[in-house]
Amino acid sequence: MNLLATKEPISASVVLRHDWTVGEVQDLLDMPLMDLLWQAQLVHRAANPGYRVQLASLLSVKTGGCQEDCAYCPQSMHNSSDVTGQPELSVQPVLDRAKAAKNAGADRFCMGWAWREIRDGAPFEAMLAMVTGVRELGLEACVTAGMLTDQQAVRLAEAGLTSYNHNLDTSPENYENIISSRTFQDRLDTLQRVRSAGIKLCCGGIIGMGESTMDRASLLQVLANLTPHPESVPINGLVAVEGTPLEELDLPEVDPLEMVRMVATARILMPRSRVRLSAGREQLGREGQILCLQAGADSIFYGDTLLTTGNPDVEADRELLAQAGVQVNVVASQE
Numbered sequence: 001m002n003l004l005a006t007k008e009p010i011s012a013s014v015v016l017r018h019d020w021t022v023g024e025v026q027d028l029l030d031m032p033l034m035d036l037l038w039q040a041q042l043v044h045r046a047a048n049p050g051y052r053v054q055l056a057s058l059l060s061v062k063t064g065g066c067q068e069d070c071a072y073c074p075q076s077m078h079n080s081s082d083v084t085g086q087p088e089l090s091v092q093p094v095l096d097r098a099k100a101a102k103n104a105g106a107d108r109f110c111m112g113w114a115w116r117e118i119r120d121g122a123p124f125e126a127m128l129a130m131v132t133g134v135r136e137l138g139l140e141a142c143v144t145a146g147m148l149t150d151q152q153a154v155r156l157a158e159a160g161l162t163s164y165n166h167n168l169d170t171s172p173e174n175y176e177n178i179i180s181s182r183t184f185q186d187r188l189d190t191l192q193r194v195r196s197a198g199i200k201l202c203c204g205g206i207i208g209m210g211e212s213t214m215d216r217a218s219l220l221q222v223l224a225n226l227t228p229h230p231e232s233v234p235i236n237g238l239v240a241v242e243g244t245p246l247e248e249l250d251l252p253e254v255d256p257l258e259m260v261r262m263v264a265t266a267r268i269l270m271p272r273s274r275v276r277l278s279a280g281r282e283q284l285g286r287e288g289q290i291l292c293l294q295a296g297a298d299s300i301f302y303g304d305t306l307l308t309t310g311n312p313d314v315e316a317d318r319e320l321l322a323q324a325g326v327q328v329n330v331v332a333s334q335e
């Protein structure tokens with residue numbers, strides 16, 4: 001029995017705002033840790049009293065050979081990582097993987113394409129069949145495949161897509177240090193197309209790329225001022241992959257407490273969004289991850305691979321979640 005579970009939402013703590021200033025967000029990020037955790041907990045327990053954590057499995061459908069020049073990404077053709085362009089997976093093997101993810105306890109299946117943008121034709125028709133098949137398994141379906149057109153967004157919505165992932169990655173001010181092959185505005189335009197088609201948004205960013213606290217505040221401010229808030233917000237810690245420009249900079253590893261601060265601030269700013277503890281969990285350690293769950297993370301990537309890099313295995317995560325005393329398997333419709 002969870003003696004401390006709050007049965008009634010503390011509704012006063014759940015305030016949806018879209019007018020945050022960078023200064024306000026920076027003040028949250030910089031608060032004494034105990035005060036920040038307390039504020040985040042008030043919001044988290046009110047919005048998610050059962051500490052329910054969503055398990056999202058991830059599969060790379062089209063790996064490597066991407067035209068974009070994202071400095072963190074092993075899949076960019078401009079980077080010299082070991083990841084090379086692979087043929088795309090076909091529909092049935094993807095659905096088999098989705099079924100296996102469901103059997104392992106996932107309730108969301110996310111599929112990635114290393115593309116600058118979605119192209120029409122056979123690969124797009126296959127993507128639509130994958131989305132429909134994943135939904136028929138009773139799972140939420142998320143796609144991440146770069147920019148798209150209005151028409152493609154409408155067809156994805158018709159196929160039953162729950163959510164489209166497109167990250168802002170970093171602040172508008174830091175953006176040009178990380179990616180030059182598309183603009184921050186291109187990203188905002190893509191998000192708007194997804195929204196207009198009635199698809200939920202999954203949009204977040206990465207820390208550990210040499211950005212300042214002001215950059216982190218600025219990224220979170222843009223996310224929190226999107227109206228409505230993205231339904232899910234992945235917070236990634238840089239996975240420094242050999243052969244990528246950011247790995248070559250030999251940046252310090254993300255301090256777990258910096259990740260806790262990012263998660264806590266995202267929770268306060270976007271009370272009803274899923275805050276997904278995403279790439280970089282292997283570097284966080286058990287206690288760091290548990291603090292993130294306490295600070296407001298309510299989703300994780302579940303399964304031993306992300307797109308091309310490692311993630312904790314399923315048994316380790318089951319143990320982690322049990323040790324943290326959180327519940328899993330949220331009903332698919334909550335987002």
Ligand code: SAM
Nearest residue numbers: 072073114115144145146167236237238239279
């Ligand atoms: N090509 C599509 C796009 O960029 O939108 C979809 C795939 S892309 C790999 C999805 C996201 O993964 C990126 O926006 C970035 O936030 C995250 N990501 C990629 N490589 C990463 C890394 N090495 N460390 C942390 N996050 C990473």
Ligand code: DTB
Nearest residue numbers: 112144234278279306307308309
């Ligand atoms: C997100 O924000 N993080 C995931 C998912 N959305 C697509 C991807 C993380 C990728 C980490 C590096 C890799 O495995 O290639």
Ligand code: SF4
Nearest residue numbers: 066068070073076114
């Ligand atoms: Fe391509 Fe996406 Fe990697 Fe950028 S993050 S290089 S767009 S796969």
